[in-house]
Amino acid sequence: MAAECPVCVNEIDFEDDTIVGELLACPFCGTELEVVNLGPPTLEVAPELDEDWGQ
Numbered sequence: 001m002a003a004e005c006p007v008c009v010n011e012i013d014f015e016d017d018t019i020v021g022e023l024l025a026c027p028f029c030g031t032e033l034e035v036v037n038l039g040p041p042t043l044e045v046a047p048e049l050d051e052d053w054g055q
Contacts, residue, residue, distance in 0.1 A: 003041035007031045012043065 002013045008029040018024075022035045023046050034046040 001038075001041050003035075003043045005029065005031065005033065006044060014041075 002011050005026045010028040024033050032046040033043040036044045
């Protein structure tokens with residue numbers, strides 16, 4: 001299975017058992033990506049999580 005990195009536009013291959021919501025790192029630009037769809041395979045930049053300081 002493969003999808004295009006939304007940042008550097010290179011094609012990224014990933015395992016067939018990948019699931020929606022899984023995080024991947026682009027091997028070309030290093031951006032953390034989230035699998036948002038499997039048909040067709042689609043990647044988006046993963047949302048950054050805010051630090052939780054227990055507040």
